[in-house]
Amino acid sequence: MNTAIKNALVIGAGSGIGAATALALSDDGFEVLGSSSDRDATDPAQVEALFEEADPDLVVLAAGTRPRMATIDEQSWESFSAAWNVDVKIAFEVGRAAIERPLRPGSNVVIVASGAALGGSPKSGGYAGAKRMQMFMADYFQQLAASRELAIRFFALAPQLVAGTAIAAAAAAAYAADGESEQDYMERRFPKQLDAAGVAQAIVEIARGRHPKATNLKVTATGLSPL
Numbered sequence: 001m002n003t004a005i006k007n008a009l010v011i012g013a014g015s016g017i018g019a020a021t022a023l024a025l026s027d028d029g030f031e032v033l034g035s036s037s038d039r040d041a042t043d044p045a046q047v048e049a050l051f052e053e054a055d056p057d058l059v060v061l062a063a064g065t066r067p068r069m070a071t072i073d074e075q076s077w078e079s080f081s082a083a084w085n086v087d088v089k090i091a092f093e094v095g096r097a098a099i100e101r102p103l104r105p106g107s108n109v110v111i112v113a114s115g116a117a118l119g120g121s122p123k124s125g126g127y128a129g130a131k132r133m134q135m136f137m138a139d140y141f142q143q144l145a146a147s148r149e150l151a152i153r154f155f156a157l158a159p160q161l162v163a164g165t166a167i168a169a170a171a172a173a174a175y176a177a178d179g180e181s182e183q184d185y186m187e188r189r190f191p192k193q194l195d196a197a198g199v200a201q202a203i204v205e206i207a208r209g210r211h212p213k214a215t216n217l218k219v220t221a222t223g224l225s226p227l
Contacts, residue, residue, distance in 0.1 A: 008207075009054035010034045011041050011094065012063030016165045017112055020196035021060050021203050028204050030058065042089045047097045057104055058207050061094050062112045063087075066167055067127035069174035075125045083130035091134045095141040098152060105151035110203055111138055115160045115218065118227070123174045131158070135216050135227075142215050155206055158218045158227065161186070163193040192221035 008025045012018035013034025022034040033054040040046050041063055051059075064087035068079040091111050098109050116124065117131035138156035145152040161168050163186055172182035175189075186193060202219040205211055214226035 006030055006057040006207075007055050008032045008058040008060065009050055009056040010060045010062060011050065011090065012036065012061065012112075016062070016167075017159070017162060017196045017199045018060070018062035020200035021062060024197070024200035024204050025058070025060075025207065028207070030207070035063075042086060042093060044093050044097070047093045051097050051101055057107045059094060059098060059103070059107075059109045060112070060203055061091060061110065063090055064112075066170065067121075067124040069123050069170045070125070071123055072125070080125040082125065083127045084133070087127075088130050088133050088137070091137050095137060095154065098154075099141060099144055099148070099150065102145075102148075102150050103152050107151075108153045108155065108207060109138075109141070110206055111135075111154070111156045112199070112203075113156045113158045115158050117158055118218070121171070124171070138215050154215060155211075156216045157199070157202065157206070158216070159199045159202075160190060160194050160218070160220045162199060163190070163195050165196060190221070194219065194221045 008030040010018050010022045010032060013022040014036030022032050026032045035050055065082045067083055068075065111134050113134045114131040116128040117135055121128040135156040138154045142154040161171055169182060172185040176182060176185040198221060199219055202224050205224060211217065211224055212226040216227040217224050218227055
């Protein structure tokens with residue numbers, strides 16, 4: 001960045017997309033506070049504490065639970081609803097904190113959802129629906145910010161299945177055809193694969209303002225596009 005250093009809070013920075021994003025933002029000149037699973041972002045008091053510590057201009061929500069991969073009849077309600085109780089609740093608390101604080105004008109909040117929100121995922125319980133709800137919530141928070149003239153932008157980013165992550169490995173194992181390896185599945189399903197660094201670069205582009213003018217975006221190996 002060629003502007004003044006800004007502050008970023010990355011929730012879920014312990015691994016995968018969150019870790020890659022924290023590194024990419026740091027390389028781009030942000031002062032980054034990364035929060036991993038040891039700080040429970042479903043707790044509004046913890047979220048408030050993170051905002052106080054980071055004083056962010058950019059909040060990236062990359063935290064969430066790993067869904068149990070099984071058909072719906074093999075799920076319990078607890079496993080089916082896990083993403084609603086964690087991923088959706090974190091987005092709820094983070095969005096509310098950004099509005100109520102409020103973040104400084106020009107700030108961005110990026111919620112990392114999933115491509116599963118677009119086409120469903122019948123072997124991941126309520127995960128796809130939870131990720132779709134995160135996309136609705138980005139719209140809801142954006143409308144609220146506009147009504148209060150806060151000049152805060154909310155985004156939901158839906159990546160295609162991200163190679164090299166634990167969720168991708170679990171999904172590949174669940175959906176691979178008989179005799180097909182996880183790697184073969186990924187290559188068949190996604191000839192051009194997206195990795196965590198690619199998602200992180202898309203988030204940097206959002207932070208720079210170089211993005212399609214939409215609240216809900218998808219990212220593939222070929223880049224960002226609006227939904």
